[in-house]
Amino acid sequence: MTESRPVLTMTGISKSFPGVRALQHVDFRLFPGEVHALMGENGAGKSTLIKVLTGVYDTDEGTVTLAGETVSFAGPMQATAAGVSTVYQEVNLCTNLSVAENIFIGREPRRLGAVRWGEVRRRARELLARLELDLDVSAPLGSYSLAVQQMVAIARAIDVRARVLILDEPTSSLDAGEVAQLFRIMRQLRDEGIAILFVTHFLDQVYAVADRITVLRNGQLVGEYPSADLPQLTLVEKMIGKELEVLEDIEEQPRREIATLEEGTPLVGVSKLGRSGAVEPFSLTIHAGEVVGLAGLLGSGRTEVARLLFGADRPDRGEVAVDGRPSGLRTPAQAIGHGIGFCSENRRAEGIVADLSVRENMILAMQAARGWLRPIPRRRQDELVERYVKALQIRPADPEVPVRNLSGGNQQKVLLARWLITEPRLLILDEPTRGIDIGAKTEIQKLVAQLSDGGMAVLFISAELEEVLRLSHKVAVMRDRRMVAQLANDDSLDADRVMQTIASGSPREEAKR
Amino acid sequence: MTDTGSRWRAVTGHRLFWPVAVLVVMLAANTIYRPGFLSVEVNDGHLYGTPIDILRLSAPLILVALGMTVVISTGGIDLSVGSVCAISGALACSYISQQPDQNSLAVVFTALALGFGIALVLGAWNGVLVAVIGIQPIIATLILMVAGRGLAQLITEGQIITINSEPYRAIGLGHVLTLPLAVFIALAAALLVAAFTRRTALGMIIESVGGNSVASRLAGIRSGRVVFLAYVLSAACAAVAGFMITANVSSADGNAAGLWIELDAILAVVIGGTALAGGRFYLSGTILGALIIQTLTTSVYAMNISPQTSLLFKAVVVIAVCLIQAPAFRARLTRRRRGTPTNPTSPPSQARQKEEVPA
Numbered sequence: 001m002t003e004s005r006p007v008l009t010m011t012g013i014s015k016s017f018p019g020v021r022a023l024q025h026v027d028f029r030l031f032p033g034e035v036h037a038l039m040g041e042n043g044a045g046k047s048t049l050i051k052v053l054t055g056v057y058d059t060d061e062g063t064v065t066l067a068g069e070t071v072s073f074a075g076p077m078q079a080t081a082a083g084v085s086t087v088y089q090e091v092n093l094c095t096n097l098s099v100a101e102n103i104f105i106g107r108e109p110r111r112l113g114a115v116r117w118g119e120v121r122r123r124a125r126e127l128l129a130r131l132e133l134d135l136d137v138s139a140p141l142g143s144y145s146l147a148v149q150q151m152v153a154i155a156r157a158i159d160v161r162a163r164v165l166i167l168d169e170p171t172s173s174l175d176a177g178e179v180a181q182l183f184r185i186m187r188q189l190r191d192e193g194i195a196i197l198f199v200t201h202f203l204d205q206v207y208a209v210a211d212r213i214t215v216l217r218n219g220q221l222v223g224e225y226p227s228a229d230l231p232q233l234t235l236v237e238k239m240i241g242k243e244l245e246v247l248e249d250i251e252e253q254p255r256r257e258i259a260t261l262e263e264g265t266p267l268v269g270v271s272k273l274g275r276s277g278a279v280e281p282f283s284l285t286i287h288a289g290e291v292v293g294l295a296g297l298l299g300s301g302r303t304e305v306a307r308l309l310f311g312a313d314r315p316d317r318g319e320v321a322v323d324g325r326p327s328g329l330r331t332p333a334q335a336i337g338h339g340i341g342f343c344s345e346n347r348r349a350e351g352i353v354a355d356l357s358v359r360e361n362m363i364l365a366m367q368a369a370r371g372w373l374r375p376i377p378r379r380r381q382d383e384l385v386e387r388y389v390k391a392l393q394i395r396p397a398d399p400e401v402p403v404r405n406l407s408g409g410n411q412q413k414v415l416l417a418r419w420l421i422t423e424p425r426l427l428i429l430d431e432p433t434r435g436i437d438i439g440a441k442t443e444i445q446k447l448v449a450q451l452s453d454g455g456m457a458v459l460f461i462s463a464e465l466e467e468v469l470r471l472s473h474k475v476a477v478m479r480d481r482r483m484v485a486q487l488a489n490d491d492s493l494d495a496d497r498v499m500q501t502i503a504s505g506s507p508r509e510e511a512k513r
Numbered sequence: 514m515t516d517t518g519s520r521w522r523a524v525t526g527h528r529l530f531w532p533v534a535v536l537v538v539m540l541a542a543n544t545i546y547r548p549g550f551l552s553v554e555v556n557d558g559h560l561y562g563t564p565i566d567i568l569r570l571s572a573p574l575i576l577v578a579l580g581m582t583v584v585i586s587t588g589g590i591d592l593s594v595g596s597v598c599a600i601s602g603a604l605a606c607s608y609i610s611q612q613p614d615q616n617s618l619a620v621v622f623t624a625l626a627l628g629f630g631i632a633l634v635l636g637a638w639n640g641v642l643v644a645v646i647g648i649q650p651i652i653a654t655l656i657l658m659v660a661g662r663g664l665a666q667l668i669t670e671g672q673i674i675t676i677n678s679e680p681y682r683a684i685g686l687g688h689v690l691t692l693p694l695a696v697f698i699a700l701a702a703a704l705l706v707a708a709f710t711r712r713t714a715l716g717m718i719i720e721s722v723g724g725n726s727v728a729s730r731l732a733g734i735r736s737g738r739v740v741f742l743a744y745v746l747s748a749a750c751a752a753v754a755g756f757m758i759t760a761n762v763s764s765a766d767g768n769a770a771g772l773w774i775e776l777d778a779i780l781a782v783v784i785g786g787t788a789l790a791g792g793r794f795y796l797s798g799t800i801l802g803a804l805i806i807q808t809l810t811t812s813v814y815a816m817n818i819s820p821q822t823s824l825l826f827k828a829v830v831v832i833a834v835c836l837i838q839a840p841a842f843r844a845r846l847t848r849r850r851r852g853t854p855t856n857p858t859s860p861p862s863q864a865r866q867k868e869e870v871p872a
Contacts, residue, residue: 310731312730312731331735332730332731332732332733333733333734333735335733336733342731344728344731349725349727349728350727350728350731351728351731352725352728353720353721353724353725353728353729354724354725355720355724355792355793356717356720356721356724356793360717360720360721364717364721364729364732364734365732365733367714367717367718368718368729368732368733368734368735369733370714371714372713372714372715372718372739373713373714374713374714375712375713375714376714418732
């Protein structure tokens with residue numbers, strides 16, 4: 001780390017949205033040649049700060065200086081031109097275009113107005129070589145994995161002689177090996193003198209790569225610390241502003257015996273359900289009050305299992321029985337009719353309806369089940385919405401705000417409320433805690449435990465084994481689109497055993513761990 | 514900042530502010546050009562005058578635009594409304610023309626039922642193409658837009674059918690309580706569509722499907738039915754508009770009736786604030802949009818702009834209206850007018866205005 005002059009300083013930044021004060025007098029600085037982690041819960045103002053910095057939003061107050069000069073970018077294009085590049089959580093590239101086109105789109109080298117494609121490909125190859133990536137630059141971006149797409153996005157960002165590189169949750173869809181590869185690139189760029197602003201929710205990753213940490217809470221600056229001087233526990237306490245006890249609560253609860261849970265007719269009995277190309281036929285029983293965890297690597301077929309069970313994808317063989325009777329379940333509407341709810345992992349594309357208000361998003365599933373001819377009376381809507389806004393601590397607490405104005409974690413809670421309002425008997429949660437902060441995460445975990453105590457069955461899908469193990473009575477393990485094992489979650493089961501099951505027979509996966 | 518200042522902002526921030534402002538400016542410009550523009554006189558117990566004409570003539574456009582609003586809200590578009598107008602009008606007129614007593618109420622109601630019925634079938638056709646088969650709406654409705662003109666010609670056998678039916682003529686030119694009957698029909702249709710969408714959950718479900726169809730499906734909405742219904746509603750509205758258009762001239766012309774009305778309707782919807790991409794829809798905005806377009810058409814005639822260039826004039830005004838409504842464009846205008854963005858007065862005032870919003 002070089003203690004020279006900061007390449008970037010933000011002073012007294014404030015920003016409000018209707019109903020939300022997203023940032024209040026926040027200071028931030030970034031030195032050349034450092035990796036600086038920006039930490040905070042959902043809604044703490046991380047994304048807003050980045051968007052103010054890159055000119056997506058105007059500031060209400062405060063100044064930004066880049067290399068000693070006051071700047072005010074009118075948009076990301078201007079910011080990029082000045083050397084501030086951003087790579088967002090969801091890769092904002094065009095999967096139908098080639099790798100080279102994606103890197104140079106919008107600033108292709110031209111001669112007499114015509115794009116010099118040879119030059120585009122040559123420079124794309126050079127850039128990728130710098131990142132030690134060996135790709136066919138003419139192949140469509142969509143033919144590569146999400147991780148590689150992320151690297152291409154970084155290549156695009158650093159091409160413009162970036163001085164500041166902002167990585168907004170770059171690791172949330174990468175597996176361990178890919179994360180290591182990303183970190184290698186980050187360190188390399190840091191050593192070249194680029195200042196990297198890194199946003200993530202994974203605490204381990206922060207300590208693996210960051211030199212310095214800035215913590216935000218509720219739109220306010222908590223402090224800036226060298227990461228060596230800030231123990232992990234202290235960091236978490238600073239982020240949530242209180243001490244951590246919630247998690248222990250869940251652990252201490254006496255876990256009900258799986259044998260007693262699994263008596264009688266299962267609520268949902270899946271026999272040989274499958275869809276070619278998506279997931280091999282699998283069988284699974286879920287009883288009332290049972291939490292079934294679904295573990296496996298990214299792309300192992302976890303989401304596909306959930307989608308088949310919910311009728312979001314049409315199974316081409318097998319059967320789902322509800323209460324012991326064949327259900328003939330083929331569409332989401334039928335699944336909801338049987339008391340099944342499904343929170344997709346893809347919040348933005350498959351969850352929220354961004355234009356509609358918090359209230360409308362919450363009652364959507366219930367209204368759909370009633371049919372359009374029987375609207376839910378407004379008073380009943382307000383009651384339901386108020387109850388869940390309070391119970392899930394959704395902020396802002398104004399139900400008429402468009403849901404797009406909410407932070408990711410709060411949107412997730414709105415989606416949870418949408419399903420809880422329907423009072424499902426089986427709730428399928430696909431990565432409900434991904435990309436959200438530790439506070440909201442523990443709240444959601446606690447909620448799952450409560451719901452199962454109340455008799456609701458939950459199918460809990462998560463990439464985080466600790467989370468799956470903490471909550472589940474039974475863990476089903478997916479590997480290469482097959483359900484390879486179902487393990488009762490008793491004392492003998494720990495993360496290592498699940499990991500071994502995930503990896504079993506595959507030395508490559510084992511080596512990675 | 515003063516209280517009046519924030520109130521003024523609340524007024525200009527309302528989504529109907531700009532359409533209303535444009536309409537007022539247009540009426541004012543006409544009045545300056547021709548001082549008698551706004552005068553209304555009572556004659557024979559009926560009100561007459563340019564404002565009344567504008568209301569009467571905009572009735573068919575309002576009808577078509579109402580249906581169009583709902584279709585656009587689902588993320589679709591209905592290009593076939595003009596043809597549906599022509600077909601329904603033609604069928605009604607050709608039935609009346611074949612009856613011995615064209616003034617009989619029973620004949621006229623049968624004719625209306627026939628015209629309305631065929632519109633429902635045509636709407637269902639569009640709905641099936643879009644919602645069941647999954648053809649892109651612009652292509653699916655283009656089929657009927659083109660083929661429908663042929664169908665209308667088939668009904669009229671290539672002739673212009675002239676009828677002599679007082680009850681039918683009243684749909685376009687009759688008066689009730691001093692005002693044209695067409696105005697009441699349009700008003701009733703607007704209230705009906707509003708009740709149909711806002712008193713039930715249909716409106717919200719349509720907005721949800723238009724806003725995010727994948728998420729809506731996963732929330733259990735059978736979006737096919739909703740989309741289907743939207744196209745049927747649009748065709749039904751177009752049928753009534755078709756009756757008005759043919760009743761105005763007591764004749765059915767398969768070629769000319771409702772020609773290009775789909776474009777005016779789409780414009781009215783956009784001016785009214787409903788996004789072409791789907792999602793939130795605003796019926797009141799659409800009605801204002803239709804009034805703006807009809808006022809514009811009337812102004813073009815009133816100002817003696819030559820018919821050859823009138824479409825160009827109309828296009829220029831419409832572009833201006835759309836631009837002034839776009840927040841991004843207004844922001845750019847005001848920023849330029851204020852000079853540098855670091856003007857010390859502007860950012861704090863903005864901040865304070867935002868903070869007044871209850872958190």
